Amino acid sequence: MLASRPVASNAACSNRRTKSRSLTMNAQASGAHGATRTGRMVLYDVPLSNNGARNRYIIRKKGLENEIDIVSPQTIGGLKSPEYLALNPQGKMPLLVLEDGTAIPESEVISQYLLDRFADRGPSLRAATPEARARAALATRLHDLYICSVQAAMYRRMERPEERAAQIGQIAFQLGVLEGVVQGPYIAGADPTSADAALFPTFVFLTFMLPRYFGWRDVFAGKPRLAAWWRTMQADPAAAQIMLEIEGGLEGWAASNRWQEQGILDQVANTSFKWAY
Template sequence: MSAAAFACPLVALLSTGGTSRNSTKYSSFHACPLHRCKKNSFKTATRCSLDLDIFQEKERDGILYSLPVSNFSARCRLVIYAKEIPIEIQTPPTGLKSEEYRKVNPFGKVPALWLADNNLTLLESEVINEYLIDKYMHVSPSFIPKTAENRAIARLVSRIHDLYIGPYQYGLYRDVAMTERQSCFDAGRKAMQVLESVVQATPYVAGERISLGDVALFPSLVFWEYLAPRYYGWYPLEKLPKLRGWFHFMKTESAASEKVYKEVMEGLETWEKNGRFEKMGLKQQRVA
């Protein structure tokens, strides 16, 4: 069987002329994802190595396709950083909606995780994180609370986020009618009020260990805390002391959470510098 048969879906495009701005040395049993391999490299082996040495010849276990300003991608990056998993993080080089990237994720969204060992691609952030926690269970932190009750709380926090906060976050930064924006804010406000009664903040949302509940909620609240006061005159956590204390703790909880916080903030600041919000007239809007 040819080496190309094992390649990540975007290899075919990039091996014939496409490139990646963030290319790194990559070594894999199957193929070199998203990069041009050295000439004739597949004639002798199913490995390839690229020119930049950011990873110092380390083998990568796969690639996470991600965007800095993506709360769902950020929760996966947090787990990868915290466990120091050898997974390369890439921006989709051909764009989210391109035909090539849809071969990786048919929905044209991030995150997506391509695994080098078995040429498997996983979609959906919670599925990806559950895989990472299972696969790298031997690496600390475990992201699993000690008790059944706390594990249930962690899942509940993640579920509330995914159903009642994440789907409405677009109201913060997309050009939609004010009535729709208000509806998004009402949904987010209600969910945060419910979470205030659910989270333990001792210091994590479900006890003494970081969990998928913390990972799901933290990147999204960076969006709400940055955008809501600036453009809507609303301070989301002002009257939610447990959530507020937990959020400020998470910002400096570890090098991993600090890195994710910085990535998301830099992405939002770039949007602002590029005039995204001003063009939408957000400075004149307020929410009830």
């Protein structure tokens, strides 16, 4: 699903008319080239977004800040605005729009695109061997399929406490699976890869919310490899910046009593369910 549309940005408006291009089978328009208004790539994302944070990490590690503007979807009316939905029908962030207007959704697809296109800039962020690349891909896939799909159990209203408890249990189980995948010191070995970029932001979510609202003593208890990986990542300035951005957003949620307002604290008070692991 690669769609291309004109992009609004913070830059001064241009009268230049841009056209759409789509690379999908069911595209409404194809063949014509549009362009971003700045002439640079645009990543639609916000600081709190853990999926987008993997792309922000790569942008900083590779020194791409001058090539890619990072802007909020609000600059074009928000995730569900017609303009945004024309770029990404899923109405989700992150979304990368290339200089010619081609839109690339899905954070892992964006990560791999950046690694391909900027292979000669900064660290490769790809593991050195096929086996290590398989390890990185596996960790990323486990994370995307089995943790991201239920992460909202930590912070969103859900009517049924048993559903929330089952999803918290699923997160705990997947941490055990990941413990068996991490090579150390980074996920796929000696150097950081796109897998570290993908997992670290979600671990900021986990370490913030699970002890605070679900009674976990330590997210890394009994998981020495993940614990060592977490310490390694925190020594990385690009990861530390991601942590500051995400925690800043979560502190804002905490200040507005989000977990009370969403009925989460009331559900967790029901001890007939297991919340802490």
